[in-house]
Amino acid sequence: MNTADQYLKTIYVVQDSEDGPASTGSIADALGVSPASANEMIGKLEERGLAEHEKYKGVKLTDDGIVRARDALQTYCIIERFLANVLAVEDYQAEARELEAVIDDTVAERLDTIIDRQPECPDCFDPESDACACLEIAPGPVEPEQQ
Amino acid sequence: MVAVSVSQRVASDDQLARLLQIGIVLEEVVEARAHRHYQQLDAELDAEVETLLADAAEESADHRERLESLIDGLGVDSVPFDEIESLVDARYGRTRPEDFDDVRYDQLCNEETAYKFYDDRIGAIEGSDGSFSVDREELIATLAAIRDEEAEGVREVTEVMERR
Numbered sequence: 001m002n003t004a005d006q007y008l009k010t011i012y013v014v015q016d017s018e019d020g021p022a023s024t025g026s027i028a029d030a031l032g033v034s035p036a037s038a039n040e041m042i043g044k045l046e047e048r049g050l051a052e053h054e055k056y057k058g059v060k061l062t063d064d065g066i067v068r069a070r071d072a073l074q075t076y077c078i079i080e081r082f083l084a085n086v087l088a089v090e091d092y093q094a095e096a097r098e099l100e101a102v103i104d105d106t107v108a109e110r111l112d113t114i115i116d117r118q119p120e121c122p123d124c125f126d127p128e129s130d131a132c133a134c135l136e137i138a139p140g141p142v143e144p145e146q147q
Numbered sequence: 148m149v150a151v152s153v154s155q156r157v158a159s160d161d162q163l164a165r166l167l168q169i170g171i172v173l174e175e176v177v178e179a180r181a182h183r184h185y186q187q188l189d190a191e192l193d194a195e196v197e198t199l200l201a202d203a204a205e206e207s208a209d210h211r212e213r214l215e216s217l218i219d220g221l222g223v224d225s226v227p228f229d230e231i232e233s234l235v236d237a238r239y240g241r242t243r244p245e246d247f248d249d250v251r252y253d254q255l256c257n258e259e260t261a262y263k264f265y266d267d268r269i270g271a272i273e274g275s276d277g278s279f280s281v282d283r284e285e286l287i288a289t290l291a292a293i294r295d296e297e298a299e300g301v302r303e304v305t306e307v308m309e310r311r
Contacts, residue, residue, distance in 0.1 A: 086234060087168060098162060102271055106260045107169070110176055114238045 005072040005099060006031065007041050008050060011059055012069035013127045021058030023059035075108040076100050077132045081115045084135055095132050160280050164223035166268055167214045172231055173264060174207040174214070176259045179235045184250045195307055196250060202301065203254060210261075210293050216287060220281040229241075251308050258300035265294035 006142045014022035028038035042059050045051040050065035063067055079099050083092035118124055118134045126133040180210065181200040223257065271292050273281070 046258050082169075082172075086172070086231070087165075089165075095165065099165065100265065102166065103169070104263055104267055106256075107173065110257075110260050111169070112172055113176060114172070145306055 002047060003043065003101070004048075004050075005068065005075075007038075008061065008065055008069040008070040009044060009076060011042075011045075011051060012060055012066065012073065017057070017062065017127050018058075021054060022061045023058040027059065033127075041092045047115050071095070071105070072100075073125055075103070075105055077121050077125060078108045078112045078115065078117060079103055079134055081117060081135060085115060086111075159277060160221045160223055163272075163279055163286075164218050164221045167218050170214050170261075170264060170268070171211050171228065173220075173261055174211040174229055174265055175228075175235045175263065178204045178207040178211075179238075180257065181252060188190065192235070199254060199304065199307060200250070202303075203257070206296060206300065210296070213293060217281055217286060222280055230277065251304060251311075255301065255304045258304055262294060262297035262301060265290050265297060269294065276278050278297075 007027070011022050014026045014030055015044070017058050018026065024035050024038050024042065027042070028035045031038065033093055042051060042053055045065065046053055050062055050068060052060050052062060054060070076096060080092055080096040083089040089095050121132070124132045124134045181204045185197070185200050186256070269287055272287060
């Protein structure tokens with residue numbers, strides 16, 4: 001997932017939680033970057049037709065932006081589930097946030113073949129806990145099921 | 148919502164070890180899928196595809212060992228391989244033959260994904276100024292050798308596909 005995808009995912013989640021355009025400040029906070037950096041990337045997303053910025057209101061994703069944001073969120077859910085349920089990583093959220101920038105979509109698709117992702121994904125994502133709401137943490141290192 | 152990192156570099160032993168573990172899982176997925184194809188579709192397999200699958204499984208096992216040896220050098224706790232293996236086997240044990248793509252196409256996806264994975268890792272390590280417990284040159288050389296074998300795999304599968 002590249003930086004643009006991380007922004008799209010963040011704008012999608014903020015927009016959803018604010019029930020309207022996402023403010024640049026909220027986006028910058030969520031990404032841990034300066035408002036100036038956020039503004040620069042938002043400008044690039046606008047140029048690519050993925051977002052629209054309205055002065056004094058905030059940023060709204062276009063239909064194309066929403067599709068890409070949902071794909072990015074899905075990739076994030078795959079990484080979280082994989083870390084928590086396959087590798088039994090305790091701090092799976094922190095690691096997922098680190099790894100999302102370096103895991104490619106095609107790799108995530110392959111990892112997706114060994115996790116049980118729910119059909120409602122990525123609507124299962126809960127911004128409050130920053131995790132998939134359907135995620136059940138396995139007690140052991142793996143989540144084996146009977147054949 | 149928690150702040151996320153927008154860095155694309157690989158910066159620590161722990162992160163490197165985690166990425167190498169993901170590589171091991173991908174290799175295991177390749178091996179398991181090749182094995183399933185071999186078992187479930189054997190009546191349709193001809194000698195050429197059979198060789199392709201056998202080579203892919205053997206190569207994946209070799210790549211896995213090389214990745215494990217790198218993780219050992221990092222001194223980071225890793226999930227035992229047999230646990231990953233049993234998990235992947237259990238997953239594919241429930242997969243019906245019709246859920247798989249065409250065997251050649253599936254193999255092509257495997258090789259391409261692996262190639263991209265190693266190529267991205269090499270780029271990220273080269274772009275990083277972090278220091279690791281394993282020799283950087285050796286790390287890059289090992290990943291580059293594995294990546295080149297994946298590229299060769301892509302070429303071989305493509306040739307088989309073009310002949311049909």
